[in-house]
Amino acid sequence: MILSPSLFAADAGRLDEEIAQVEQAGAEYLHIDVMDGMFVPNLSFGPNILSGIRRKSRLFFDVHLMIEKPERFLEPFIREGADGVTVHYEATDALDEIAGICRERGVKFGVALHPRTPVSVIEPWTDVLDILLVMSIEPGFGGQAFMPEAVPRIREAKALRERKNARYLISVDGGVNPETAALCREAGADVLVAGSSVFRAQDRKAALELLRR
Ligand SMILES: O=C(CO)[C@@H](O)[C@H](O)COP(=O)(O)O
């Protein structure tokens, strides 16, 4: 299981220490939420923050773009250190272009699905997709409860991968804690994104171990 602590839940006054802690505790990815106040009613990190934290960490930077027309900002996020860029299906008509740029620049191409977007919409891109992000909350805020409807959607994403003989990782984002992590794992998740359950815990290593178990 790949664990991707979500930086949005970290103490913004000491991001480098927070990142070092989860890196030392054995996280594989660092999930970085980018919000534009349009696609979601909130704001978060921009490319300048990515550039700053890139100098402090070797983790895989798993960038989750919750922005309208993400193709406008792909280049700065790649340049500043993203290893994977996940865009929302609902936010763009340019998935082919985005997939092409990701391939050219050697970064993983991810697509996120809002909880009400059918999993089947991704079918035309399954052969170029590296990460399918199944949202298990309404995007825009951390600390929300996991939506149980996500579980059959993870199963559907896995069945689709098998049927299409595709290779994408299935990632789950929102309300992931030790209990809901178990449901996600059983359903077929490969990557667990977890904000509050990691960064609100005193002992990050213990928190990651509980998610992994
Ligand atoms: O993309 C988002 C929110 O839109 C997430 O990545 C959250 O930041 C996850 O936080 P928790 O639900 O784990 O607290």
Ligand SMILES: [Fe+2]
């Ligand atoms: Fe996210």
